[in-house]
Amino acid sequence: MSQTVDEAPGAERAALRAGGRRKPSSRRRKEAFYFWLFISPWLIGFVGFLLGPMIASVYISFTEWDSFTPPQWVGLDNYAKALTEDPVFWKALGNTFYYALISVPLGLVIGVWLANLLNKRVRGRKLFRTFIYLPTLVPLVATAMVFKMVLAPSGPLNDLLGWFGVDGPAWLLDPTWVKPALIVLSAWGAGGATVLLLSAMNGIPRELYEAAEIDGAGSWRQFWSVTFPQITPVIFFNLIMGLIGSFQIFSQVYILTAGGPDNASQMIVPLLFREAFSFYHFGYASAVAWLLFLVILALTLVAFRWSRSWVFYEQEVR
């Protein structure tokens, strides 16, 4: 990559102008006009539908508001209630951590494993790739219905476990096993990560493998010393997106368990949805939303800091 391509097309002219200090040309004004014109759909959407509501929700989180009558200012009460009084908040937060911290690494391991298999020159490779991506395309509601059957106490999954002499639990009906059941469902969608990882693997230069082979590296060693470092940026990307996504898990819970039994599968977003749209506690729900934001922010920062020790960017070496 050469230097100039990295920069915006207008950059060179801007530098010229800074030296010459001529009056703004009509072309520049026209360009600026078109810039604002073309960016405006996004900008209006962002300010009106994202930034505005976000700022409003900060205010709402300091009030008690049922959406009908005017909000009452309560200061930090909602935050205090979530952190000190509401046992369901802590339970839901714990459940969400449990789910995220297992489902995300598991999804990555499965994704890398599948991508590595699909990267081999086997017959019907394209077909397998399609099959593995297919679950990601099935609407979640349909998947959830299928999983209700798969996870039934005498369903196919427990039949399978039975062949190995394992007496399967009642999954969705059992407070201990309902979260693992949701994790199993999340692993079903690992194909989405596989596609990204696979394309990263395809981009690794052949000569690296040739060199490794000449040096006597076996396939295991080749994977750990060549493939893995080369795909760490994509793994990292999937890690961050997976963390954010899994902390915001909603539909699976909403459709499969509604948070039950006894809140054993209650997660933060279904909880705040319930508080806002079923109980009419918008202030409290907004406070929970911001607490979740802080949790995700903190975890993402930790992940970024940690990534320095294992994510390998080729450009930085050159």
Place this chain on the structure above:
Amino acid sequence: MENTIRRRTLVQAAATAGVAAPLLAACGSGDDGNGPLKMVVWGGDLDKETYQARIDLFEAENPDITIELQLIPSDQYEQKVQTMIAGGDGPDIMQVAEGVNTYSSKSQILPLDDYAKDAGLDLEQRFGPVGSLYTFEDKVYAIPDRSGAMIVYYNKDLFDAAGVAYPTAEWTQEDAQAAMEKLTVAGTQWGYGGAGWWPQWWSFAYQNGGQIIDDGGQPTINSPEVVTALQWANDLAHEYHYVPTAAEYADMGPDMGGDPAFAAGTVAMNTTGFWAIGGLLEAGINWDIAPLWRGAQQAVSAFGSGLAISRDAKDPKKAFKAIEFLTGADAQEVIIDKAQDVPANLEVQQSDAFLAPSWATKPINMAAFGESADFIFRAPFIPQWNELQAALNDNLGTFWNEGGDAQTELDKIQTQLESIITD
């Protein structure tokens, strides 16, 4: 300062002009009204068709008023209506049910007593005890529209095969249990579909003389009467196995429960509402309906909904006129003609149109609804209804799935309800 005011007035004027123009255009035909009344209801195609047919009748008699019907899928109804009202654009007429007092306690719907008095409408006479169902702090906030008691569906063939007499309103809980025992064939057939839903086990609690919330508004859900009822409902599944357990239902298919299992002939008795009739007419089993059995006293829950007027209604008088017509005999008959539900109007409930409906391909004991109407208990529609339901779900999940001690769970729920209600 002066500047801002002038600016705001300008904006208002412009906005008013903008809004008024299409309205004026709409009124060009000469009437003095201000647009159609907006009415929101929940449900599916059949509901839409039925409400529309009733509205057509009203419009035919009142050419100066038009009603614009808007149907919202049931699972989004509360949120949509909430958003409409919060945005200052509430409907004129809205369907309400258990959640009615979420709105009435916050003055989002209008008290209707004065309108009823002006119209000479006697709710007690038209609807019986149900007439005061949607009352909050001694004011009526909705007029009953659909109201049918929960009834017992029973599979005649299974009863005959087991040599058990058909259920009646005179059955006691013990009689019901004895019948369930005889109707159960271990592993393949169950006597009863279960009572895990609030209308079911609450009926038993009120039969025992208990109350979920007492007349003073305080929770009494851990009283001995309620505990006994809940324990019985649960023991039927986990102690006696007359009812499929949650695990057994899950093995039958996704979203399996009493209604589909009864239609499949797997359970011999099921307690649910009117809506099961339509599907059962096409099912391959021989069935009929009866009023619910009794405990120390008779009590049964009812399913229904009423019509309310939101605070945003442009002309509440007109809206009430429409509601009065829609709950009158002519319009209510449509509800039964279309096999949608049980009309709340007693006159229609006792009419031949209801007792021998034209769509019934077999004789059905429709009088069961009228018989039950006398002992419907008034469920506590507290403003925190959704929180009450969540408190039940959050604590009774494992209890229903695996069995357990009703007293322990209800003590926890009692504490939770106390804090929900005082909040």
